[in-house]
Amino acid sequence: MPPKTTINKEDVIKAAFELMRKEGLNGFSARNVGKQLGCSTQPIYSLFKNMRLLENEAIEYAAKYTTQKYLALNGEKQTFLDTGVGYVQMALEEKALFNLLYNSGKVHVDMRRNIYPVNAVQLIEDMKKYDRLKGLNEEVLYDLLNDMWVFTHGLAVLLCNCNDAFNENYIRARIQRVGDSIIERILKEAIET
Secondary structure, three states: OOOOOOOOHHHHHHHHHHHHHHHOOOOOOHHHHHHHHOOOOHHHHHHOOOHHHHHHHHHHHHHHHHHHHHOOOOOOOOOHHHHHHHHHHHHHHOHHHHHHHHOOOOOOOEHHHOEOOOOHHHHHHHHOOOHHHOOOOHHHHHHHHHHHHHHHHHHHHHHHOOOOOOOHHHHHHHHHHHHHHHHHHHHHHHHHO
16 A cells, blocks of 8 residues: 555645646636645645635745746846836746736725835835935835835736736836836925925
């Protein structure tokens, strides 16, 4: 008799994540997670009281995955621009995951409270290092972050929903152009005040 394969909580979360990555929540069920693992639904329900708990854990796992893969440069210096480019690239490369995380309301984003898919405090600290932004107070920098978030998310949604191929240079140029325009406006307003 072959030895029993033990399925642990992490295995189930990763299987649920892979399913969500391919299909969003459309195919998310205990039966499909079991298929992904090569088992029945019994081990899943023995580890999770209900599918909502598994869904929440898998979404949390997905958010960490996308942050690490697309919104941070694996230990290299991450810039404000790189973060925006990574966000849009994620929308292009991981469409189902992007829609699940950022278009379904499953991940909480609140611009009034500075809650974004990325660490806003860290981004603001990075923004303070730009020569053009030095001396601007945090309130102004958060306004800039909000404006760029609105544009970048809109660009990500548009590109996610079209079938054309867009490369990193195109994305970077669009974000840079809009960012420069917003910075010019902010600097002009700061001088006039």
